Amino acid sequence: MSKCPACLAPLGDGDFLPLARHLVGRAGESDPDHVRWLNQNLTRKKTDPAGLVPGLRQVYALGPMGIRGWIKAKFIAKFYGKAPHPFVVALQHPSRATLLGYVVEHQHFLRQWVRSCAYIIARTDQPKAIHYELDNLNTEFGGLGPGRVSHYELLLRMGESLGVDRAKVLSTEPLPATRRAIAGWNEIAVTEHWVSVVAAMHSLELIANRNLVDEGASVRYFDPAILKGSAITEASQQFLREGYEADVGHSDEALGLVAEYADTPALLEDVQSVFFRSIDLFDEYLLARLQRAADFEA
Amino acid sequence: MSKCPACLAPLGDGDFLPLARHLVGRAGESDPDHVRWLNQNLTRKKTDPAGLVPGLRQVYALGPMGIRGWIKAKFIAKFYGKAPHPFVVALQHPSRATLLGYVVEHQHFLRQWVRSCAYIIARTDQPKAIHYELDNLNTEFGGLGPGRVSHYELLLRMGESLGVDRAKVLSTEPLPATRRAIAGWNEIAVTEHWVSVVAAMHSLELIANRNLVDEGASVRYFDPAILKGSAITEASQQFLREGYEADVGHSDEALGLVAEYADTPALLEDVQSVFFRSIDLFDEYLLARLQRAADFEA
Numbered sequence: 001m002s003k004c005p006a007c008l009a010p011l012g013d014g015d016f017l018p019l020a021r022h023l024v025g026r027a028g029e030s031d032p033d034h035v036r037w038l039n040q041n042l043t044r045k046k047t048d049p050a051g052l053v054p055g056l057r058q059v060y061a062l063g064p065m066g067i068r069g070w071i072k073a074k075f076i077a078k079f080y081g082k083a084p085h086p087f088v089v090a091l092q093h094p095s096r097a098t099l100l101g102y103v104v105e106h107q108h109f110l111r112q113w114v115r116s117c118a119y120i121i122a123r124t125d126q127p128k129a130i131h132y133e134l135d136n137l138n139t140e141f142g143g144l145g146p147g148r149v150s151h152y153e154l155l156l157r158m159g160e161s162l163g164v165d166r167a168k169v170l171s172t173e174p175l176p177a178t179r180r181a182i183a184g185w186n187e188i189a190v191t192e193h194w195v196s197v198v199a200a201m202h203s204l205e206l207i208a209n210r211n212l213v214d215e216g217a218s219v220r221y222f223d224p225a226i227l228k229g230s231a232i233t234e235a236s237q238q239f240l241r242e243g244y245e246a247d248v249g250h251s252d253e254a255l256g257l258v259a260e261y262a263d264t265p266a267l268l269e270d271v272q273s274v275f276f277r278s279i280d281l282f283d284e285y286l287l288a289r290l291q292r293a294a295d296f297e298a
Numbered sequence: 299m300s301k302c303p304a305c306l307a308p309l310g311d312g313d314f315l316p317l318a319r320h321l322v323g324r325a326g327e328s329d330p331d332h333v334r335w336l337n338q339n340l341t342r343k344k345t346d347p348a349g350l351v352p353g354l355r356q357v358y359a360l361g362p363m364g365i366r367g368w369i370k371a372k373f374i375a376k377f378y379g380k381a382p383h384p385f386v387v388a389l390q391h392p393s394r395a396t397l398l399g400y401v402v403e404h405q406h407f408l409r410q411w412v413r414s415c416a417y418i419i420a421r422t423d424q425p426k427a428i429h430y431e432l433d434n435l436n437t438e439f440g441g442l443g444p445g446r447v448s449h450y451e452l453l454l455r456m457g458e459s460l461g462v463d464r465a466k467v468l469s470t471e472p473l474p475a476t477r478r479a480i481a482g483w484n485e486i487a488v489t490e491h492w493v494s495v496v497a498a499m500h501s502l503e504l505i506a507n508r509n510l511v512d513e514g515a516s517v518r519y520f521d522p523a524i525l526k527g528s529a530i531t532e533a534s535q536q537f538l539r540e541g542y543e544a545d546v547g548h549s550d551e552a553l554g555l556v557a558e559y560a561d562t563p564a565l566l567e568d569v570q571s572v573f574f575r576s577i578d579l580f581d582e583y584l585l586a587r588l589q590r591a592a593d594f595e596a
Contacts, residue, residue: 114428115420121435122416122487130412134432134440137419142432189420 002266005276006037008188013266016056020049033280040078041276060272067262068255071199071275072215075206078279080217087286088207090293091222096162099236101293103159108174109285110152112182114141116201119189129198129257136250154239161235164296177288181281192274195261199271200278202254207282208243209251300564303574304335306486311564314354318347334578338376358570365560366553369497369573370513373504376577378515385584386505388591389520394460397534399591401457406472407583408450410480412439414499417487427496427555434548452537459533462594475586479579490572493559497569498576500552505580506541507549 002013004022011018024047026034038044042055062070079085090098117133117140124130143150149157156166174182188200206212208221221244227237262268300311302320309316322345324332336342340353360368377383388396415431415438422428441448447455454464472480486498504510506519519542525535560566 118416118420122413122420130439134435137432138436138440141428142436 003270003273004034005041005273006033006280007031008192008273008277016053016060017049020052020056023052024049036280037276060269062268067199067259067268067271070272071203071255071258072206072212074275075203075279076212076215076217078283079207080212080219082218084219085283085286087290088219088221090290092219093223093226094232094236095293095297097293097296097298098290099158099232100162100164100296101289101291103155103162103164104169104172104292104295105174105178105285105289106155107152107169108178108182110140110155112185113201116185116189116197120194120197120201123197124194126257126261129194129261132253132257151239151242154235154242157235158233158239161233175288175291177284177291181285181288184281185278188274188278193267193270195258195267196271196274198254199258199262199275202251202258203275203278204282205251205254210244301568301571302332303339303571304329304331304578306490306571306575314351314358315347318350318354321350322347331578335574339574358567360566365497365557365566365569368570369501369553369556370504370510372573373501373577374510374513374515376581377505378510378517380516382517383581383584385588386517386519388588390517391521391524392530392534393591393595395591395594395596396588397456397530398460398462398594399587399589401453401460401462402467402470402590402593403472403476403583403587404453405450405467405470406476406480408438408453410483411499414483414487414495418492418495418499421495422492424555424559427492427559430551430555449537449540452533452540455533456531456537459531473586473589475582475589479583479586482579483576486572486576491565491568493556493565494569494572496552497556497560497573500549500556501573501576502580503549503552508542 002011003009004011004019004026006023006026009022011022023034023038027038041059042052063073065073079088087098091102094102114137117137121130121133121137124133138150140151143153156169159169160166173179185200189197192200210220210224213220222240224244226232227241227244232240258271262271300309301307302309302317302324304321304324307320309320321332321336325336339357340350361371363371377386385396389400392400412435415435419428419431419435422431436448438449441451454467457467458464471477483498487495490498508518508522511518520538522542524530525539525542530538556569560569
């Protein structure tokens with residue numbers, strides 16, 4: 001285990017004992033990232049390092065479905081368990097405030113998305129990954145001709161349909177949690193192996209993957225009923241529909257790239273740790289959307 | 299002057315004297331990059347640092363056409379003067395060997411092109427630059443749908459039409475000069491300001507800009523007559539035509555971005571030095587195409 005899943009500090013190769021020592025040490029100093037990771041993934045009980053090793057080994061065990069199945073299972077456990085993430089709960093039948101919290105913070109997320117995926121293109125040696133990310137950037141930010149509007153543009157239109165113009169959205173600074181998450185993803189994009197960056201970013205698209213309910217997710221990202229009727233604006237429906245339809249194939253294809261190119265045990269373990277770090281950042285970022293929503297409550 | 303145009307070493311702000319001292323010092327050690335830069339841009343005579351300052355000031359003076367005009371003038375002087383670059387001379391009515399030298403080395407150039415432009419997307423804060431580079435990556439490497447073939451694909455087809463299959467092209471290592479140039483551009487992409495990276499890379503597209511003859515270039519990249527008739531293969535015509543038609547707008551638009559976003563005197567000077575470094579790398583790289591062509595001489 002060469003990287004801490006809570007902070008990506010290098011730990012040197014070898015077994016799980018150095019990681020266990022690091023986690024216990026940092027949690028003992030009450031560092032929130034390490035406390036949270038231990039609580040969510042291993043135990044809430046104070047345990048000595050040697051006692052953590054079997055649990056850590058189990059957490060990192062890939063199982064018969066390999067890295068793809070492992071990532072999906074961890075993602076579902078974190079965001080789509082018995083108690084889904086609070087933002088997902090709010091999005092089932094979203095208020096105007098929830099959608100506007102989404103718009104204002106997500107604008108910053110998508111700008112970082114572009115940066116992270118561009119770093120993958122810049123740092124990979126695999127044409128297949130370049131083509132995948134180029135297609136992705138076109139969809140998310142570029143738009144392809146007048147008939148195809150980018151996901152970023154659809155987001156801004158959702159905000160306008162809810163009464164907040166794009167100048168206001170674009171000039172609003174991100175909340176501290178969003179800023180921190182973005183900084184974390186940028187650091188990952190600059191420093192981690194490109195395969196880990198693919199895993200870190202595209203695993204997040206699983207949030208909108210409607211097929212996760214077939215693999216154990218308790219709910220979908222939102223109740224698909226809101227895509228019809230008039231509970232939310234038409235522009236909001238368009239934004240959510242794009243993600244709902246696009247991200248299924250997208251995240252599956254990306255996990256396929258990870259499975260194909262994470263071709264050493266050491267790289268696979270790095271992918272796992274970087275993924276863990278990324279979903280913790282995402283957790284905080286999704287809470288920031290809710291925090292922003294409060295600004296728009298009546 | 300904060301960077302040396304021959305090696306991009308930082309020099310500290312201020313007047314041209316630190317640069318003059320650095321150039322004289324490094325040339326005194328017979329460093330070929332510094333000797334060449336001095337010879338081509340200032341003087342072949344041994345001069346003391348203070349004596350070089352007026353010349354340096356003149357070389358960097360932007361003149362009434364601003365950074366765009368300055369870049370074009372320097373580019374023309376270097377590649378399209380009375381004695382055009384030897385590769386350009388060979389390309390006027392190219393042999394099979396010349397075109398194959400182009401294919402084998404340029405494959406590597408285009409892979410670096412993708413990396414450099416992806417770094418611009420990753421590191422810029424300007425959506426306009428993102429859209430420009432995304433469009434560029436689609437054209438050069440992505441291809442847009444079955445009707446639109448990427449420039450990279452057209453290059454490989456040119457090779458095939460001349461009897462060298464793509465597996466052979468893709469598995470041929472670059473010549474040392476190409477490798478060195480690519481490493482230099484990658485270093486620029488990773489470390490320099492994104493506006494300097496735009497200038498460094500897209501100025502190189504001027505090589506195929508057919509309008510440069512209106513601004514003083516002695517010849518075009520090739521004799522346009524070869525785009526008709528059967529002197530070269532149809533796939534070669536297609537490859538050369540794409541560049542001939544595409545790169546005019548492309549390089550002009552990029553220089554527009556440079557003019558717009560190089561908004562401080564210090565950044566403008568950096569852009570100039572990075573551009574100088576990039577065209578020296580390009581000079582060597584174009585010679586590598588000719589060197590490779592020798593492998594295919596009958």
